[in-house]
Amino acid sequence: MSRRRQIYEGKAKILYEGPEPGTLIQYFKDDATAFNAEKKGTINGKGVINNRISEYVFTRLGNIGIPTHFIRRLNMREQLIRQVxxxxxxxxxxxxxxxxxxxxxxxxxxxxxxxxxxxxxxxxxxxxxxxxxxxxxxxxxxxxxxxxxxxxxxxxxxxxxxxxxxxxxxxxxxxxxxxxxxxxxxxxxxxxxxxxxxxxxxxxxxxxxxxxxxxxxxxxxxxxxxxxxxxxxxxxxxxxxxx
Ligand code: C5P
Missing domain, CATH: 3.30.470.20 (ATP-grasp fold, B domain)
Incomplete structure (x- = not known):
């Protein structure tokens, strides 16, 4: 499978180019940082859980009329989002x-x-x-x-x-x-x-x-x-x- 182009890497997430213009893929890592990245570590399975929790919360917020970047969850660690x-x-x-x-x-x-x-x-x-x-x-x-x-x-x-x-x-x-x-x-x-x-x-x-x-x-x-x-x-x- 060909790799998607990486747009940005943050402390807990990576953004990749999405399948259509105006979209991105948000990948959730297990990496954890605190105190402005002075403390670094990993929390096993965090990315998978945060992907699910964030999907759930953003979906519920969307249902009450809060506009969000969330489009849909793609797999365990990735979701499709609008580029902002x-x-x-x-x-x-x-x-x-x-x-x-x-x-x-x-x-x-x-x-x-x-x-x-x-x-x-x-x-x-x-x-x-x-x-x-x-x-x-x-x-x-x-x-x-x-x-x-x-x-x-x-x-x-x-x-x-x-x-x-x-x-x-x-x-x-x-x-x-x-x-x-x-x-x-x-x-x-x-x-x-x-x-x-x-x-x-x-x-x-x-x-x-x-x-x-x-x-x-x-x-x-x-x-x-x-x-x-x-x-x-x-x-x-x-x-x-x-x-
Ligand atoms: O550290 P502080 O008390 O200001 O954090 C307030 C809230 O914002 C906490 O829930 C913390 O997890 C969150 N926060 C964050 N990212 C930061 C700073 C704070 O998610 N860079």
Missing amino acids: EIIPLEVVVRNVAAGSICKRLGLEEGEPLPHSLIEYYYKDDALGDPLVAEEHIACFNWASQDEMQDMAAMAIRINDFIAGMFAAVDIRLVDFKLEFGRLWDGDYSRVILADEISPDGCRLWDMNSGEKLDKDRFRRDLGGEEEAYQEVARRLGVLQNDD
Whole structure:
């Protein structure tokens, strides 16, 4: 079989040229990184599970009218996606204090926030993805005002929907990261959800025990990351071996 042309290789995924113009193939690796790639490792089977979980979440979001890059899953590790121009921002939604906000503001991990928060980080590995204000985004023209409004509105809807989706399987959605892209049609573009939604980019805690079911197991050397990812997939009902 001939190899497809590689377009981009990230820390956890590879993008290949797709079968038709305007499409790409997103391949999910088992590689895991943390702390801006200072810590590297693998989580066996992670790519297969994240492909399934992200397919499931993006499909459900598509069903409620959130436009996404997802077209269809191709096999265990690959999905067909629409080619977009990635907006250089990581959009983080937080419901409960954890991770960097605890360090930055001296909050206790697990403190519920008075209301959900949206934060923006500038995607730049060399700078370690710094937190930025909307003023920076406008000043440096990383996204337009319209695009910011669209991203914020989608982030709130996505949070409401997937927090409920996870709560239904006894998982608390603490926080998560989204990426958006511009889908071009001639001279015009619209913003759609891109990248992935999986335990790599979410904090997911068991509702009863508080057990962490996400990449913090890897970040903090807690062990059991494979089992944690599998548990999320199992609860969502997406772990079938039909290919
Ligand atoms: O580290 P921090 O607390 O800012 O992370 C917030 C959320 O965004 C976490 O769920 C984390 O997994 C996710 N994130 C990510 N990629 C990054 C930074 C954060 O997926 N580069």
